[in-house]
Amino acid sequence: MSWALAIHGGSGSMRRGHLSQADDEAGRAGLAAALEAGAAVLRRGGSALDAAQAAVEVLEDDPHFNAGRGSVFTAEGRIECDAAIMAGSDLAAGAVAGLRTTRHPVAAARAVMERSPHVFLAGAGADAFAHAHDIEAADPAWFETAERRRQLDEILARPDGRFDSDMKYG
């Protein structure tokens, strides 16, 4: 059987000329790094689960993508991360929502899948579970970037003050 991998960094209104050259290059570099992280696992015979997690963790650390570091802000000015992972062999699955202090949300989802009797944990309990299972913690400041703060300010300044309903920001 031959291996295969696909990744994404989000869809939206990016058109040619919409992204700066720097953002275009940074996006492609981030995708290339994540693709290589996952492909390296598969080339050496590693599992699909490990490959998917490795690729997503690279993107979670890349501030150009809306996950982990570089996530968008809530209306209250906080960052809350969600993640899920699933194995096709036995339909095992793990998911977390509303994480605020866990560096790699996908690693927390994997721990829920493999080290708890549950599928889905949310909020402070999900962070507490992650930290109790040695999943790396991170200060909320780790996730914040000036660009995302600017985008939040822009949205909140709009008269209707609605969330990013037209998915302009990742």
Add this chain to the structure above:
Amino acid sequence: TVGAVARDMAGRMAAATSTGGLTGKKWGRVGDSPLIGAGTYADDRAAAVSCTGAGEYFIRLGIAHELCARVRLAGDLPSAAGEAMIGELGTMGGKGGLIHVGRDGPGGWAFNTPGMYRARAAADAAPEIAIYGDE
């Protein structure tokens, strides 16, 4: 939102999705990414799927699971099932995209937005990276 779908040398598949959600979200709003069957699903009998976009529509359509069900029960190729699901998404007024990998062949994607950050690699294919819809 970011995601990955993989098939390993043993033929096992996996899907993973991670997101910060929507800018300015309120009241603890959660989208499709962490909902198994909506934004993330994997079934070795069919495919592995990770989604991105207007999460509320992906939740209502159960898109990741539905794509796998079409492959498993109707014999669709993942690519055809992916296009059909994005078509249904658009019909409901939703926007977004998905990536998929099946029991053989390279991974693929489908989306109805102007662009999508996407990439793929396979044992027998050169890596591809793209952002704009016309790439």
